[in-house]
Amino acid sequence: MKFSTLTAATALAVLAGGWASAQQTITVNIGSSHPEANIWVYAMKNTFQPEVDRILAEGGAYKINWSEAYGGTLYKFTDTREAVMDGIVDVGMVGTVWEGATMPLQNVTYFTPFATPDHKMIIEIFDELSESLPELRDSWSDNNMVHLSSLITDSYDIYANFPVNSMADLQNRKLNAPGTSANWLQGTGATPVDGALTTYYTNIQTGVTEGALSFASGILPTRVYEVAPELTRVGIGSMYFGGIAANKDFFAGLPEPVQAAFRDAAKATSVAHGDYVQQLADRAMTEMQAAGLTVHELPADQKAAWVENLPNIVAPWLEQTGEAGKTVLKAYFSALRERGATPLRNWDEGL
Numbered sequence: 001m002k003f004s005t006l007t008a009a010t011a012l013a014v015l016a017g018g019w020a021s022a023q024q025t026i027t028v029n030i031g032s033s034h035p036e037a038n039i040w041v042y043a044m045k046n047t048f049q050p051e052v053d054r055i056l057a058e059g060g061a062y063k064i065n066w067s068e069a070y071g072g073t074l075y076k077f078t079d080t081r082e083a084v085m086d087g088i089v090d091v092g093m094v095g096t097v098w099e100g101a102t103m104p105l106q107n108v109t110y111f112t113p114f115a116t117p118d119h120k121m122i123i124e125i126f127d128e129l130s131e132s133l134p135e136l137r138d139s140w141s142d143n144n145m146v147h148l149s150s151l152i153t154d155s156y157d158i159y160a161n162f163p164v165n166s167m168a169d170l171q172n173r174k175l176n177a178p179g180t181s182a183n184w185l186q187g188t189g190a191t192p193v194d195g196a197l198t199t200y201y202t203n204i205q206t207g208v209t210e211g212a213l214s215f216a217s218g219i220l221p222t223r224v225y226e227v228a229p230e231l232t233r234v235g236i237g238s239m240y241f242g243g244i245a246a247n248k249d250f251f252a253g254l255p256e257p258v259q260a261a262f263r264d265a266a267k268a269t270s271v272a273h274g275d276y277v278q279q280l281a282d283r284a285m286t287e288m289q290a291a292g293l294t295v296h297e298l299p300a301d302q303k304a305a306w307v308e309n310l311p312n313i314v315a316p317w318l319e320q321t322g323e324a325g326k327t328v329l330k331a332y333f334s335a336l337r338e339r340g341a342t343p344l345r346n347w348d349e350g351l
Contacts, residue, residue, distance in 0.1 A: 024062050026258060031069030032093040033077040034198065037221045039277050040093050040151045041070055044244055047272035048091075048149070051265035062258050077196045080242070085144045090250040091262075093151065096242040097179045098196075104321050105139050105328050109239045110180035111317040112329070114307050114344035116336055117155035119238035120274040125335040126150040126240045127270050133331055135324040145245040148266035151273065153215045154281045156181070156236035159224055160211025161204060163294070164232035166302050176200050176212035183313040184213065184236055188306065200224045217277050220284035225293045232296045234303065244269065307344050314347045326351050 030049065032041045049066055056062045075083040075092075081099050084092040096106035109115065109122065116122070130136045130147040140147040158164055160175065171189035176199070182192030193209045197218045203209045204227040211228050213236065219225055244266065251259065289295065298306075318325045333348040 023060065024255075025065050026062060026254070027065045027067055028091060029067045029069065029089045030091045031074050031083065031089040033072045033075055033080050033083075033095070034093065035071040035221075038197070039153075039217045039221075039273070039280060040095075040241065042276055043149075043269045043273040044091075044093065045070065048244065048265050048269040051268045052261050055261040055264055056258065059257055059261075062255060062261075064258075072198075077198060081143060081145075084245050084247050087247045087250060089247070091148070091244065091246045094145065094242045094245045095151075097181070097239070099242075100180050103139055103143060104317065105136055105324060106240065106242065107180050107317070108325075108328050108332050109237070111183060111314045112332070112343070112345075112347040113156075113184050113236045113310075113313075115237050115333075115347070116341040116343065117235055117238055118341065119152045119154045119277055121336070121339050121341060122152045122238045122240055123150045123270050123274050125332065125339070126152075126243075127267070129328075129331055129335065130243065133328065135327050140243075140245060141248060144248045146248050146251045147243045147245050148262060149244040149269040149273065151241045151243055152277065153239045153241055154217050154277050155238050156184075156213050156215050157234045158211060158232040159214050159219055159228040160230050160232070161228050162210060163230045163296050164234075164298060165296060166299070167305055173211070174209045176203055176209045176214075178213075180317075181213055181239075184310070186311050186313060187309050197222050197224075201227055204228050215281070216284035216288070217280040220280060220288060225288045225291065229292055230294050230296065231288075232298050234298050234306070310345070 030044065032044065034041050036042060036045045052064055056064065069089060074088055077095060078098060080092065080094045081102060083089050084094055096103045097110060100107055127150045130150065164170060167188060173190045174193055175185065175190050176195040177185055177192035178194060178196055185192045195203055200212045200214065201222055201224050204211060212224065246262065329348050330351055333343065336343060
């Protein structure tokens, strides 16, 4: 029966096109440590996958069979790099924010806070630099990955169970500050506690912390505002969080048209990611305030004091990354200024 069916299908193909060839199906394992509603995953599921499918359907030669493992079913937030690097998934969300030791160059924004709140600008810059700057491109390659699309946050503020009206209000407070973002609390009197969006709610609810440095589009879906109903607008800035990446060996083995489809779909994903974050951040503020979130603005003089009194937090990063770090920092701040941004502190000064 199988042979007869195949013969019939082949005959129909010959009648239809004469030289028609069979469509090849490629299985792609795609996954993340976070659920589909999360800002870094939403565009993977809702733009990257359907856009790859659309592009390949136009060519007709290849089709993807997506094997999805979203929501941490295969790996948690501490293992995003290893999951893609080791081929646990073929394509995945990689949070370089948690990879300060293995991928330090990608964390340049976290060592240069108060640069810009424009998350779409950050996406554009890092899509470009991850392709054109050897230091960043090779960092992904050295970890057996291919960077496809940049992932970012909207601007960081303080979500807590207490209001912040002055820097004195941060004294002896415990705040979740993931990875290198702990640097932003140096000199403030607050104690940083590592974590992720998936752990903030429980941390604050159980008293492990009293709040978190975070962003509206991440706080809304995790409902952290329920246990941290005081938002203080600080404007620490938008950050490059990581990327959607493919396992390098897997990507190299794909047919060229499929590689091209991945690249083109990744560009569309970057645009969709920026738009989704904006929409969600706007909706988050409306819904969270309706649910009882109180919004405060850190006074300008207090914000200036925070920025000016931060130690030179980029210096240890430059010492760690050497000449490569200098190159990345200069390229990043040059790209910011070329696009009209005015960082509140010139972290590249003197390079």
